[in-house]
Amino acid sequence: MASFTKQRSNILEKPLSKGKGEINLSTFALLFSEMVQYSQNRVYSVPELQTKLSDLGQHVGTRIVDLLMLREKGFRREVKLLNMLLFIKGNLWKNLFGKEADKLEHANDDERTYYIIEKEPLVNKFISVPKDKGTLNCASYVAGIIEAVLNGCNFPAKVTAHWHKGTTFMIKFDESVIARDKIVEGR
Amino acid sequence: MSRQTTRAVDPRKVSGELFTLTYGSLVAQLLKDYENDDEVNKQLDKMGYNIGVRLIEDFLARSNVGRCQDFRETADVIAKVGFKMYLGLTPVVANWSPAGDEFSLLIENNPLIDFVELPEGHSHLNFSNILCGALRGALEMVQMDVAVWFVQDQLKGDNLTELRLRFIKRLEDAVPAGED
Numbered sequence: 001m002a003s004f005t006k007q008r009s010n011i012l013e014k015p016l017s018k019g020k021g022e023i024n025l026s027t028f029a030l031l032f033s034e035m036v037q038y039s040q041n042r043v044y045s046v047p048e049l050q051t052k053l054s055d056l057g058q059h060v061g062t063r064i065v066d067l068l069m070l071r072e073k074g075f076r077r078e079v080k081l082l083n084m085l086l087f088i089k090g091n092l093w094k095n096l097f098g099k100e101a102d103k104l105e106h107a108n109d110d111e112r113t114y115y116i117i118e119k120e121p122l123v124n125k126f127i128s129v130p131k132d133k134g135t136l137n138c139a140s141y142v143a144g145i146i147e148a149v150l151n152g153c154n155f156p157a158k159v160t161a162h163w164h165k166g167t168t169f170m171i172k173f174d175e176s177v178i179a180r181d182k183i184v185e186g187r
Numbered sequence: 188m189s190r191q192t193t194r195a196v197d198p199r200k201v202s203g204e205l206f207t208l209t210y211g212s213l214v215a216q217l218l219k220d221y222e223n224d225d226e227v228n229k230q231l232d233k234m235g236y237n238i239g240v241r242l243i244e245d246f247l248a249r250s251n252v253g254r255c256q257d258f259r260e261t262a263d264v265i266a267k268v269g270f271k272m273y274l275g276l277t278p279v280v281a282n283w284s285p286a287g288d289e290f291s292l293l294i295e296n297n298p299l300i301d302f303v304e305l306p307e308g309h310s311h312l313n314f315s316n317i318l319c320g321a322l323r324g325a326l327e328m329v330q331m332d333v334a335v336w337f338v339q340d341q342l343k344g345d346n347l348t349e350l351r352l353r354f355i356k357r358l359e360d361a362v363p364a365g366e367d
Contacts, residue, residue, distance in 0.1 A: 011304045021203030023298065026245045027273045028201045028209070031317075034234040035213050042220070059212035063302065064204070096205045098197075122201060 019095060029126045036138055046133050050140035057144020065152040068095060077153055081181040084155055085114060088146060097122050112173045119166035137161040143169050207301045214314060224311035235320020243325040258354050262290050274298055294348040305342045313337045318350060330358040
C-alpha cells in the first residue's frame with residue numbers, strides 16, 4: 001500500500017496524444033492472438049466466442065469515440081445517420097487501421113440494415129480459421145468496436161461480422177434510429 | 188470541419204492507440220474474470236511468455252543480430268533493438284549488479300499505459316506484467332533462463348517504469364532420446 005501514498009499523476013492533466021504513434025504489426029498480432037486464445041478457452045461454441053470478442057471490442061469502442069470526437073470533430077457529434085456511417089468508414093477506420101473501409105452499402109430490402117465491407121481486415125491477417133469452426137470471424141472484435149461507437153453516439157445498433165466479400169460488418173439499427181433520421185432529414 | 192489524420196500507410200505498422208486500447212481491454216477482462224490482482228499478474232505473465240516464445244523468431248529473422256557474447260550485450264540488444272522494434276521505444280539499461288548478472292530497464296514512455304489510471308484497490312496489479320512474460324519467453328528460446336519483475340511502475344506514482352532482469356542459468360538444448 002505504501003506506493004499509493006505517492007502522488008499519482010492525474011490522467012486528465014496530461015495532454016491528449018495526437019494519435020500518430022505506431023507499433024509493430026507483429027506485436028499487435030501476437031497480442032490479439034493471445035486474446036482470441038484466452039477467450040476461446042472460456043467458451044464452448046463459435047457464437048459465444050464471437051460475443052466475447054465483440055465485448056472486448058466494445059471496451060475499445062467506447063473509449064475511441066470520445067477520443068475521436070474530441071480530437072477530430074471539436075466535440076461536435078454527428079446527428080445524421082449517413083454522416084455517422086461515413087465517419088465510421090472514414091475517420092474511425094483511418095485511425096484504427098490507417099485506411100478507409102473498402103465499401104459502405106445499404107441493404108436493398110431493409111432500411112435498417114447497412115453493410116461495411118472490408119476485404120482483408122487487419123485483425124484477420126494472421127488468423128487461419130480451423131475447418132470445424134468455419135463460421136468464426138475474429139473481426140467480431142472490430143464489430144464490437146463499431147457497435148460501441150454507434151451506441152456512444154446515440155445510434156443504437158447491433159453489429160456482427162460475416163464472411164462475405166472478405167468480411168462484411170452487418171449493422172442493424174434500432175427502429176427508433178431510422179424514425180428519428182427521417183425527421184432530421186425532413187427538416 | 189473535420190481534421191483528417193493522414194498517416195503514411197506502412198503495412199508493417201498499426202495504430203498505437205488501437206494497440207494500447209486493445210491491451211487495456213484485455214487487462215480489464217482479466218480483472219473481471221479473476222477478481223484478484225495476483226492471479227491477473229500471473230495470467231498476464233503467461234500470455235507474455237507465449238508472445239515472447241513466438242516473437243523471438245520474428246526478431247531473429249528480421250534483426251540480423253547474431254549470438255551475444257555476454258549478458259551485457261544481451262541487455263543492449265534487448266533495449267536498443269528488441270524494444271525499439273516491437274514497442275518503438277528504447278529503455279535505458281542501468282543499475283547493474285556487481286556480479287553482472289542483474290540489470291534494470293528504465294522505461295519512460297510505456298505505450299501500454301497511455302490512457303490508463305489504476306483504480307483504488309489494485310495496488311498489487313502490475314498492469315504491464317505482460318512485458319515480464321514476453322522477455323522471459325523470448326530469452327528462454329535463446330537458452331537463457333531469466334527472472335523478470337517490476338521494481339517501479341509509473342501507474343503507481345513512480346517517475347518511471349523499471350523492469351529488473353536476473354540471469355539464472357544457461358539452458359542446454361535437450362538432446363532427443365537415442366542420440367548422443
